[in-house]
Amino acid sequence: VLEEKIHDKKPLYSKTAARAESSRCLFCHDAPCITHCPTEINIPQFIRQIANDDIKGAAVTILASNKLGYSCARVCPTEVLCVGACVYNHSDNAPIQIGRLQRFAVEVAEERFGFLALLPNKRPPSGKKVALIGSGPVSWSAAAELALLGHGVTIFEKKAVPGGLNSLGIAPYKLQKKDAIKEIEWLSELGIELRLNNEISANSVGSLVKEYDALFLGVGLGEDKLLNIDDLSGPGVYGATALIEQIKNDAHFDLSAVKIAHVIGGGNTAIDIAHELKLLGVEHVTMLYHRAEKDMSGYAHEIDAARKSGVVFREHEQLKELVRDQNENMHITVFDSSEQKSYKTQTDLVALAIGQQKIIDLAEALGVNLDSMGRVIIDEQTGRTSNLRVWSGGDCCSGGKEVVNAVQEGKIAALSIHEYLVSQKNDAEVASA
Ligand SMILES: Cc1cc2nc3c(=O)[nH]c(=O)nc-3n(C[C@H](O)[C@H](O)[C@H](O)COP(=O)(O)OP(=O)(O)OC[C@H]3O[C@@H](n4cnc5c(N)ncnc54)[C@H](O)[C@@H]3O)c2cc1C
Numbered sequence: 451v452l453e454e455k456i457h458d459k460k461p462l463y464s465k466t467a468a469r470a471e472s473s474r475c476l477f478c479h480d481a482p483c484i485t486h487c488p489t490e491i492n493i494p495q496f497i498r499q500i501a502n503d504d505i506k507g508a509a510v511t512i513l514a515s516n517k518l519g520y521s522c523a524r525v526c527p528t529e530v531l532c533v534g535a536c537v538y539n540h541s542d543n544a545p546i547q548i549g550r551l552q553r554f555a556v557e558v559a560e561e562r563f564g565f566l567a568l569l570p571n572k573r574p575p576s577g578k579k580v581a582l583i584g585s586g587p588v589s590w591s592a593a594a595e596l597a598l599l600g601h602g603v604t605i606f607e608k609k610a611v612p613g614g615l616n617s618l619g620i621a622p623y624k625l626q627k628k629d630a631i632k633e634i635e636w637l638s639e640l641g642i643e644l645r646l647n648n649e650i651s652a653n654s655v656g657s658l659v660k661e662y663d664a665l666f667l668g669v670g671l672g673e674d675k676l677l678n679i680d681d682l683s684g685p686g687v688y689g690a691t692a693l694i695e696q697i698k699n700d701a702h703f704d705l706s707a708v709k710i711a712h713v714i715g716g717g718n719t720a721i722d723i724a725h726e727l728k729l730l731g732v733e734h735v736t737m738l739y740h741r742a743e744k745d746m747s748g749y750a751h752e753i754d755a756a757r758k759s760g761v762v763f764r765e766h767e768q769l770k771e772l773v774r775d776q777n778e779n780m781h782i783t784v785f786d787s788s789e790q791k792s793y794k795t796q797t798d799l800v801a802l803a804i805g806q807q808k809i810i811d812l813a814e815a816l817g818v819n820l821d822s823m824g825r826v827i828i829d830e831q832t833g834r835t836s837n838l839r840v841w842s843g844g845d846c847c848s849g850g851k852e853v854v855n856a857v858q859e860g861k862i863a864a865l866s867i868h869e870y871l872v873s874q875k876n877d878a879e880v881a882s883a
């Protein structure tokens with residue numbers, strides 16, 4: 451697949467490099483890096499363990515707070531989370547590369563000891579069963595916690611590939627599909643059942659409610675939003691996440707005929723696809739954003755990196771029209787609102803990165819309340835929805851955040867589901883006594 455042509459931006463540290471970086475840590479008492487980690491990993495503790503050559507202990511510390519500590523180490527926007535909070539930012543020294551140390555600990559410890567050796571022992575079987583719909587990070591996080599607590603866990607995934615956007619959306623220079631799947635294989639060792647090619651519909655969800663003791667909704671977001679412009683479909687026009695998925699998952703997908711590409715949008719998905727196209731050899735990649743560049747929601751460090759790779763950013767510009775000639779060559783009309791005039795230009799590929807739709811049918815079928823934007827409403831302390839046998843988390847609740855937020859929400863929901871299952875079991879025991 452095409453993504454394998456793109457190099458890892460932050461490869462695995464050598465033992466010497468990890469030791470050198472870990473020994474720079476000041477092991478701060480009120481470590482700000484911890485409070486900026488949504489899963490509250492004890493960062494100074496695991497860094498100290500690496501410095502003391504206790505790699506297994508470091509991985510145990512990480513996984514105690516975050517069962518997807520491997521992929522989070524690689525995909526987290528650490529620049530705005532733990533690394534961005536490191537006290538070294540107030541000095542002339544570079545902040546500690548926490549993500550790279552985290553990857554080193556989990557990857558090396560798993561290789562040496564096996565994944566299960568890094569987790570606590572599973573509790574005895576509870577006899578309770580939980581169904582999780584969707585196999586993205588939120589569900590894997592919840593499933594791992596529930597399996598450790600002794601519950602039977604089954605994940606239902608509509609696609610042939612597990613992992614959600616962690617496998618099929620993340621920029622290849624951070625994490626490739628094969629490595630996201632590797633982590634899923636580790637987690638599966640906990641006895642989590644995965645049913646692929648298994649879409650749960652509004653009609654079939656009722657049978658899960660009957661068969662399982664609790665339900666977790668981790669369906670993420672839906673299809674890419676499209677623009678309401680005539681002829682903006684057909685060959686060469688893509689939704690951004692659909693295009694990224696092809697780059698990561700379609701062995702026959704080829705971009706060799708694409709010389710000029712235009713990406714519409716200003717968020718992280720727009721920047722990711724523009725950057726990926728450039729790294730895959732597309733000569734001219736231009737991002738068109740309808741407001742000022744300073745208003746773009748994409749991270750500044752990602753914008754800088756894409757620009758360094760040669761992506762051109764054009765602000766105050768809007769796609770207005772797409773026309774194909776008899777040879778299927780595409781020409782677009784772009785309106786420049788700062789100059790108040792339009793121009794026409796040729797293109798071989800248009801990627802629309804203007805957001806994703808919400809998936810609401812399952813929530814509606816389950817009687818789960820949604821907010822006015824179609825997001826599932828949950829109690830933040832428990833992840834529980836308005837249907838008291840249904841929990842939820844991740845992008846379908848937030849409207850789109852980061853993998854690490856999904857992991858934390860999965861963890862919170864799992865603990866609440868566990869409390870509910872235990873109380874149900876106790877009630878049943880009292881009733882039968
Ligand atoms: C292009 C892109 C790049 C990103 N890059 C980063 C990054 O670098 N770092 C980062 O931290 N975050 C990144 N994110 C965000 C991150 O990927 C998401 O926040 C995270 O994956 C959300 O997890 P989730 O489990 O809620 O949903 P998802 O990962 O979307 O998983 C939902 C799963 O549910 C399945 N599903 C849906 N409906 C059904 C159904 N009816 N039956 C069965 N299965 C169903 C879907 O097929 C999917 O597999 C990125 C997002 C995008 C779009």
Ligand code: SF4
Binds near residue numbers: 484493536
């Ligand atoms: S803030 Fe930086 S120096 Fe302090 S404990 Fe965290 S990583 Fe170490």
